[in-house]
Amino acid sequence: MVQQDNRVILFGGTFDPPHVGHLLMAQLALEQSAATTVWFLPSPSPPHKRQERVTDYQIRKEMVAALIYGYDGLVLTPFEEQLDSPYYTVDTVHACQSQFPGHRFVFLIGSDSLIQLPTWKDTRTLTHSIEFLVAARSGYPYYKTLHQVQQALPGLRAKLLEMPLLDVSSSFLRPRLLAQKPTCGLVPDAVLEVWKKWHEQ
Secondary structure, eight states: OOOOOSEEEEEEEOOSSOOHHHHHHHHHHHHHSSOSEEEEEEOSSOGGGTTSOOOOHHHHHHHHHHHHTTOTTEEEOOGGGGSOSSOOHHHHHHHHHHHOTTOEEEEEEEHHHHTTGGGSTTHHHHHHHOEEEEEOBTTBOHHHHHHHHHHHOTTOOEEEEOOOOOOOOHHHHHHHHHTTOOOTTSSOHHHHHHHHHHHOO
16 A cells, blocks of 8 residues: 555546546556545646647536546546636646645656657656656557657656556547447446537537
8 A cells, every 4th residue: 555645646638538548547546656636637728739629628527527426536626727828737737836835746647648748838847847657558658658758858757657558549539429439338428428418419
């Protein structure tokens, strides 16, 4: 049993839709770290998806709430609503650290996003501000990806989240939902109910 402290894991994303992979990442992050809580931070308007159609923010928030309902330590925290658009990770992290100085924050991320880290806003500042907990994703081996990113960002601090490779993504699931095709359990029923409520009106 890992001794817990005041550590909080930040789990940002579009969550369009949230799925079992997100849930497993968050649950395992709690179990493998000293954190007491995972804050789910759905982005109101993801800067990297400006050219894509994204499900309304309120719907995505409601889907995240449905995904994590009943799971201790998993909390919907729509923190970015307080911030000015565009919503960059570095700004979110600094705002959390400023408003909650008693907490120690860790950022949860997939290795498919880690490889993009050098392209994010103010990444050198970001990587010196927070440690990353990284879940390996299919096609992005953790150690190879980490080595590549650390060439550009030598200040990066990262740890591997031990979890099975789940070849599931929101970008795969969203078109299936829009086409009313089965998601085969990858999107929990409670999340599907929220999606259907808003898309079948």
